[in-house]
Amino acid sequence: MVRMQDIDAASVDAWLAARAPLHTAQDAQHTGVALIEESGADEGAVVEAARAWQREWYDAGYAELGAADAAVVRSVAANYRLPDLRPLLIGLHILGPALREHGTAALQRRYLTPILRGEILACQLFSEPEAGSDLAGVRAKAVRVPGGWSVSGQKVWTSNAHFADVAELLVRTDSASSRHAGLSMFVMHMDAPGVDVRPLRQMTGGAAFNEVFLNDVFVPEENLIGEEGTGWRVAMTSLSGERAALGGEFEAVPPQLVEKLAAMALRRGRSEDPLVWGCLADAAVADFAHRAVVEHGAADPQLAGAAASVTKLMVTDLLEVVTSAVLEIGDAEVLLERGASIDAQWSEFILGKPGVAIAGGANEIQKNVIAERHLGLPKG
Structure with missing residues (x-):
């Protein structure tokens, strides 16, 4: 059940400020660019940190909000360095919507609150x-x-x-x-x-x-x-939730992506190169457009379904633009990087991109969804 609250940005900001550091300009130099389907040696710690944060988030009343309030919270939270919450995505935005719309009251009682608190x-x-x-x-x-x-x-x-x-x-x-x-x-x-x-x-x-x-x-x-x-009808509910999450709260695009590209150009002595400037501009435009559509869809529940598919397409396009920028700045040799360096993470970004493109439905499926369900065009 959605908690009906009058959320204001100042109260959310105060709550977050007491628990998490703000993003800084230095984050672009030191934080990673891992995509949604990555794992590593510290995965267990990541999972436990996500559980702990979600429990606090729920207890504070921020886990069950309507679209408008959730948009306010998401906008403020974007300013802070929060734990990696990707382990929560499937429960909150894929299984959760299916249970809300199709599950029995008993199923909802048994699973929804534990999912919302990060316990399941x-x-x-x-x-x-x-x-x-x-x-x-x-x-x-x-x-x-x-x-x-x-x-x-x-x-x-x-x-x-x-x-x-x-x-x-x-x-x-x-x-x-x-x-x-x-x-x-x-x-x-x-x-x-x-x-x-x-x-x-x-x-x-x-x-x-x-x-x-x-x-x-x-x-x-x-x-x-x-x-x-x-089951097919239930699956469609879940896939709609997945597309919306990948384009919004659990977006596949790492934060400060353009700043991280600029930091890479600076490290490699390419910051004055007009070709690099053009790549950064393309990435900035694609990133801005994607985030604008996300916020527009969040503000208007009637657009949520269409916006989910559109933003999923835009995410895929953005990742392609960013990949082109990485290869222009670092050349193909960046794909050979290994280890814990930032440039090695760009290699993982490019290699992990196909998984993100498929998650929630490939581009061809998204275009069919938009055409048939939201534009009312006949099936091909």
């Missing part, structure tokens, strides 16, 4: 090895057993599966149906017998994605989200 972290078991972006091609099956369902199958490209407490699981419950029909959605506990999580090493060197094998995993009847056979 989630992953998303949608994609499968032979389906790609085609969610309607789901083959993982759930068959009825006493008290619930037995699930078997394989999921892949699952972020957070290695530390998630629960999963939002899309499976086929009617094997006689095909495509969008016969799909159902469940909340599944990741520590249930029969769940096997295996990390997938990425070309960045990290392993934020996983493949998940499900071998006769029992899921209780009461963990069904919505009605049996309505």
